[in-house]
Structure formats: structure tokens, C-alpha cells
Amino acid sequence: MNAEIIAIGDEILIGQIVDTNSQWIAKELNKIGVSIRQVKAIQDTEKVIEEAITDALRTTVDIVILTGGLGPTKDDVTKQAICNCFGVEMHMDPDVFEANKRLLEPLNYEYTKVIQQQALVPSNAVALINKVGTAPGLWIAKGGQVIVALPGVPSEMKGLMLDKVLPKIQDSFVLPHIVHRTLMTYGMGESKVAARISDWEEALPSVIKLAYLPSFGALRLRLSAKSKDKQALEKLVELQIEKLRPLLSDIFIGFEEEGGIEASVAKLLIENKQTLATAESCTGGNIAATITSRPGASNYYKGSIIAYTAQVKMAELGVSEKLITEHSVVSCEVSEAMARGIQKKFKSDYAIATTGNAGPTVDLTDKTVGVVCIAIATPVGVYSEEFNFGQPREKVILKASAKAFEMLRKEILKKDEKLFVVS
């Protein structure tokens, strides 16, 4: 079972937006056993869309999913391109017409001529009613292949995929089972890890594919396999993971499918019934936003003070002016004082603090752009380290955030050992 995803819209081709729709669709299709042959982003002209559909249908692909170009404005031409492609006309779909009328009524939105035309659909298409927008999805079956067209607005596309398209695909095709398991490691480069696991990799059954995925100090190892026999497949992959785990014991931090390093930290804190607070300067709320983007954060996270000025660091976190003058605001000493300050103030068991120059210019300190000091306060002490994350600004913020989670995780795991030393 293979699919091709085609995103329509010049905004992708000129780099104005990142095409997150295709990634989301790929992930959802994969979960139900559909492999993605390729993902394409194309121009939004009738001719280009028509060619892309024709090219895709010429391959052995089973499903073609188009997104975008279904809006009411003149730059939206996907429906016309579909008509051209199959030599059909558009007709007014009465169910869509009524559904759109009902959708707009409570919003006091006028049902204008332009919006009424949203109910025009190619005559060979089944219209899939959109609960949150006026553009219906389209499902066209032709000689064993299926073409699906969805609006480009992510919430509308997602609603239609979950409610209509995925169930229809599961009804229409016999699907295999796909397994992906991704081991996350921290603190060792790709080639060193590859050298360490080379014997294991050589002996890997050919049905399992291994990929190395490096990013921001982390390296993910993904094992992928596909089969009709779900149980045998899962057993085979688990067996290989059992063999691999001992080779990575010092750098393995969890499975990506169970969330990233922040999920691993969240799990540990919830298990230990402990809490966390953060004090951020250069990361500017990114650590807090990462933590709170996960449901259930309120079970262990107390909050943060984003101390973007020296004044706030002193007044709110109890950092002394003397410490700042002596060591500069970007220093391990200040980061430690910030971590202890927020830990005390928010009455948390653990605390993360960051201070640094994200750049591009150096403000008020003698430290180079990219230098960040990170401190972790624990129930038994405080630990800090200075890093140089280079440039650009965005990377400094992301790397510092990832490193802070990594340091915190290590300290939480050290807990028993430390308590022993102290007592």
C-alpha cells in the first residue's frame, strides 16, 4: 500500500511557509499501514496540478492525497484541475450546500454567492463534509486508485483526515502493519555510535531498516519494518532492540514514540512526585513553552520567571548586584543563583536556569555571542556548566533548551547516589 502526498501552493515553493500538513498526513497514513512513496509541493496552476495528478496515477501508487487550493478565492483552482484531469464538470452538492449554511448561521456570517460556490464539486467525486470550514474534501475512486483532495488549512485538513479519509482508506484497502521504533541517545556523535554498534548492524535482518537521525546534540536510531503479521513483526523488532539496548546503555534516554527528552524528564518527576520550576534569560521562555506544550505539565511544573533584564534577575530571583558585577550576568555563578532563587521562590524540588547571549549582538556583557550558562538546582545542591552554542540565535535557544533537559535528567537519575553521599 503506497501513497503520494501532493501539497499545492506557491507559499511552499517560495519558502513562505513550511509544509507541516504533509508531515502530519504521512505520519497518520503510516500508522494505519500506508507507506509514502513521495511527497511533493507544486505550483497552484491548473496545468501543474493536472500534470501532478496524472503523473502520480501513472505509477503503482494506490492513493494520491492533495492538499490546498480548495478555498473560495480566485487563486484556488484544485477543483477545476480535477475536472480537467478526468474530463468531468462540476455540480452543486445539496448536502454540502446545506451543511455550509448550517455552519455559518450561528456565526452570523453571510452566505454569499462566493461561499455558496464552495458546494460545487467535480461530478465524479464523493464530497466529504467539513465540520469546521466550507471547503468539502473530495474522494475520487478510479480503476483501483483513489484521489483525495483536502483543504490546506491544517485544522480543516486534520478533521477531514481523522473523521472521513482514514476510516474510508481502512474500509477500501487491506493494509499491512508498519512498525517504527526510535531510540533516542544524547552526548555521542553519529560515527562513534555507528562504530560501536557496527556488529549489531551487520547482523540486522534485512526486513528491518536502520536510520541514523542526528539533531541538536541528540542522535536518534530508527528501526523500521513492514509485514502483514503484526505479532511476528513486533516480536522481531523488539528482539533487535533488546540486543541493541546494552550497547547504548550510557547514552540511551528513551523511545521517541514515548516523547522526547522532555517527556522522559516529565515521567521521572511524576514518578518521583517531585516538581520543577525554571528561570530563563537567553532561552526566553522556550524551555517553559516546551514543557507546557505537553498535556499534564501541571502535575509537576510550577512555572517560570523569564528574567530578561538584570533588574528582574535581582528583584525576582535574588541574584545580588555584587555577583553580577564580579562575574558578569552571563556566568555560571549567576545561573546558579538564578536556579537557587526560583527553586526557593516557587518551592520546587528541581530548577533549571539559563543565562547567555543568544545574539546576534552582544548586550551588556563581555561574553561572546552563543555563550550560555545553564544551572540545575536539585534537592541537595546546584550544578552549572558553560557552553558555546555558536549561532544563529534560533539554534542557540534550541540547543540550550535541549542541553538543559539533558542536564536535569542526569541530575534526577543521580538522586539516589547523591543523597547517599550527603547523608
Added chain:
Amino acid sequence: MNAEIIAIGDEILIGQIVDTNSQWIAKELNKIGVSIRQVKAIQDTEKVIEEAITDALRTTVDIVILTGGLGPTKDDVTKQAICNCFGVEMHMDPDVFEANKRLLEPLNYEYTKVIQQQALVPSNAVALINKVGTAPGLWIAKGGQVIVALPGVPSEMKGLMLDKVLPKIQDSFVLPHIVHRTLMTYGMGESKVAARISDWEEALPSVIKLAYLPSFGALRLRLSAKSKDKQALEKLVELQIEKLRPLLSDIFIGFEEEGGIEASVAKLLIENKQTLATAESCTGGNIAATITSRPGASNYYKGSIIAYTAQVKMAELGVSEKLITEHSVVSCEVSEAMARGIQKKFKSDYAIATTGNAGPTVDLTDKTVGVVCIAIATPVGVYSEEFNFGQPREKVILKASAKAFEMLRKEILKKDEKLFVVS
């Protein structure tokens, strides 16, 4: 001048990562006058890569840019696919070999056999030395067309693009000028805006293309045009913008090329020499992270308290227990108290506060999931509003953040009027 971008890697096709590289490359190429014909993501097997290169070269495309598959591990096969494609062998490039040796020495990184092979390049390629990684870029010229292969790690790809590839493209081709201008509007739907500007749109010269780009309560209108005559082109587009602006005066908030709504707020505050602080509950630091992701935020932004618990709201923001009991923690009253609390504490001119249920579960309040109260404290008062942003959690956080910036912007612009009323 046309290019095709091909991203190589199963991690894109299974939806494990979003392909941000292609978006960045598209944007940079566009700036120097190269249009993107299409963007593709493909599987990382030799056969598929070879076919994708061959297919692209068969079209009228001038440049093909490949990313990914240049690492040292066994799953990286782009170089071999290029050799197959052109019937050439690999040879050891002495400059790359030496550059990689110099790169690794100060890092105390062993120059293993595996890493040495990073200097093997197809014999028809010019190797482009990578300053931050061991995988060189490759530049292959063939019959008027150029194939460029770059590593998939974003920082390495970007370094090579900026230092080597973009200058080489500018040297090798005569490039036209491309203009994109994107007007950002807030608070009116796509079809209403379309109806309002339809006369203007009908009269638009055919050389200018208009696109409607809706997202999170905002609607962007993008005008695009391409020509060899830079001055005439810019004049033509500006003339159309002058005609369009008066039609949008109540909803226009700025040009996207000058940054989003947060840039518009930053500009106003810096011009007025005023400051901002934030107190976030349900947005969990996302507003702070958005503000501080822009360089120069320290010129007007004092910081934030992320008050994720009622305890922190009371202790740090001075919200009274009575207010929380009477109105619930998710209420306009509490959001106003939070905004006044942070404004006073951080001595800022303006403050934003958010409190709500991002979901998916309702914690400790009687309010529905998706309900968010946002308050703006100004030098002369405080204003709040309750919204229902629906679900999922991610959308609630993003919509609440965008709405907070929109409300703040309105209050800043009202300033003169308000001061007048008060005095």
C-alpha cells in the same frame, strides 16, 4: 531560472520530521531570483535517488538541489546514487581529507576510517568544503544544468548554501528579479476580504499574482511578480499596494517581510520607548518565547512570570484567593489581576496575561477546554476578553498567543485617544 529541491530521507516520508530545509532553501533561492518548480521528498535508496535526479534533469529545470544522505553511516547513499546516475566512480578528495582532519583535531575527535571516507566524492563533482561538518557539498555541472548535493543537517546545509552555493549560482546564471510583498490583516475572514477587494483584484496587471493565505485569525495577502527590470517591477508592485492599502485600512497590521504581528508590536513599543512584561498560565511561555525569538527583544521586553499553579498566581502576581474562589482561576477577573500584578512587579508600561484550559483535560476549573481569558494592562487601565479556541492544545496555545498580540497592538494604538479621555 528554475530549480527543483529534492529532500532525501525516510524520516520525512514517515512523518517523523518536518522538512524545514526545503522551505529555507526555497526562500534563499527566491531572494536571488530563482523560482522553484517543485519540492519533493523521496526515499533514501540508491534507485529512488537516481530516478529522481534523472527525472528532474529531463525537465527544463536549471538547478537541482538535493539534501540528505551524505553522512558516514550505511543508510547514507546519495553519493553512490550520483555515481550510478552519471556512470562515474568516487575518488578521495585531498582538500576535503585535510579540511576534515583540521576540523576534528581541536575537538579531540578520532579521525577514524569511517570519517575519512567522507572525503570520497564522485569524480565529476566539485567538492564544497563544509566548515561545521565532515560531509562536503557537491556541485556537478552537466550540459547547462547543475546538480548540488548538500548534507541534511540544517546548520551544515545552511552554511554551505550561504558560503558556496548561492554565490556560485549567481556567478553561473543571469538571474531575474523576484518581488514578494505580503500584507498581513487581522480580524476578517478570507471571503469577506475577497469580496471587499474584488474590483481591485480584477484590475490587477497579469504580471502580478495574488494569493490569500489564512492562518490563526490572520489573513495574509501576497503579491508576487518577476522581471529582469528590478526598478520597474518594484514600482509596479508598490503602485498596486498603494491602491490596496486604503481598502484594508481597518484590518491591515503590517508587511510580513517586516515581521509578523509581534514585530509590529515590538516596533511600536521601541518607537514609544515603552516596555512590556507578560504573565502566562495556559500559554505556558509561548508568548515570551515568541517575543524573545526576535533579536533586540531586550530593548522593550522585561520578562515574564509563567504562573502554572494557583499558588504562583497568588504569591507572585498578587491574585487574591477570594478572586479565584469567586470567579474561578480561568476568568477575565483573574486575567486582569495577573496583568496588573506583573505590570506593577516588573515596572512595565504594558502587560499581557493569559489564563485558560489548553486541554485536553479540564484541571481544577469549571471552564470548558479551549476557553482562554486574555488581559492587557496599559498605562491607563486594564482590558480583558474571554475566548473559546476549541482544540487541540497546540492550536489553543498558538491562537491565544496571536490574539494577545493583536489585543496589545490595538491598545497601544489607542493610547493617544485614551489619554485624552482620561485627562
